[in-house]
Amino acid sequence: MIRKLFPVIPLTLALTATSTALSADDPSEVLRELIDKTSAPYLMQSEQNIMMMEDSPALWTIEEGEALYRFPRGNNLVSLETCDFGKGPGVLEGAYVELPRYFEDTGKVMDLETRLVHCMKTLQGFTDKDKEIKKRHGSKSDHMKLQTYIASKSNGMPWNPPLDHPLEKAMRDAGEVMFYRRAGSHDFNCATCHGENSKRIRASVLPDIHTPEEWTKAISWPAFRVGHDNVRSSQHRARGCYWQMRQAGLVAGSDASIAILSFWTDAARGQPAIIPDMKR
């Protein structure tokens, strides 16, 4: 009897901890509210995924990310708790929905991943050679854990990337040009798939950039991708799209990648972030 009960205890403890890790509503609640409002086909395409969101493996990734965020690490043995993600050192609430943004200290527009790298290097003393910096993908990577934790602190909040600085505007506008730029062996651009409502590639319903209520789900990363069995990032999604478009490989953290993210985040302005989301 005791043997049978034993594994249940740590699980219950962990689940309790998970529920407190989310800053706003449950992401599945955020999604359900959007569905109630719009019934956009992209939002509703998988009833199964919506049901599974409450038990998303990404919730564990958040937990692991919080531990990493607070733990003193790197050559300098400091935590990330003084990293400034745009709203001041250590302020995570609502920071992600205001990225990419211009940072005075680097003179650049940065997305979450790039800013995280910046802090890991300047605060913690990691270098480009360290796996903590190099490994960007997979639920087991430090990057995905940290990104998922930090982003989860913006769940339910409206996307609001700043465009006050001229560089933020320049990057967003260049991103728009890139979104519509047809190139490659197959003449594709991002709009080939994401320019119309209720269209499908094979069985997958595609999100439309002109419908902000569904576009917010499209850009809500990190998300657990069921087909990949991993939590994935915005940079991973952008890379995958360029791969499918048969264009050259997008370099994570490049200004080109941040321009694309600036444009796609602006297109979801005002709609609530669903983080962590669950996708096919």
Add this chain to the structure above:
Amino acid sequence: MKNLLNPMASAALAALLLMVGPLHADNTGQLDYTQMTPEALAEYLIFEAKGFKLDMDVQEGGKAKQRMVQDELQKVCTQTHNKPSPEQAGKILAEARASIKYPEGGIKLGDWRKGRELAWSGYGFRIGHKIDDHSKREPGGNCYNCHQLATDRVGGTLAPSLTNYGKTRGNSEQTLRFVYDMIYNPHAYFPCTRMPRMGAKGLLSNEQISHLMAYLLDPESPVNH
């Protein structure tokens, strides 16, 4: 440190700043993105600012950079968001028509069974973090991505359904020619269509096109019953 202060180095630095100057350099010698048009900045980010892995080999030969350089058609369709002016459309139609090469001995239907697999396959020509190896697997037609064909498999809806295509169109000389043209270079009929130029860009061989045509038009093909 001393080296940085010597007059020669300072002169060289000043010369460098002067050279970059006309391209809107700020005082750090970096380009000022805010002084560029969005189009110019996008080109700069793609080709000059290490935004893409341009040095990779590509399946058709050459480097990935070629994939990113726009040809005239891609430029016009980008600038007009796929709505070319009548003059632009006329030019695109004429050039697309001129690009079409017909097989010796005329257009013939191949094997619909092979066409069926080609229509389903989305393999080929992908580069970046994972490269499609054409020596291991032949590139497909990607047809089901956007079109519904035989209904035992789920096709996309970005493009018109082609279910029963042969049944409703028959396979006259004119139909054969139209279908061949559409696969080879669809801009000959629909300027700035989203459909790839499978023949004109060398993405499918004439033999592969004949199999795909059989899948669409052969009365035995599951597309037609």
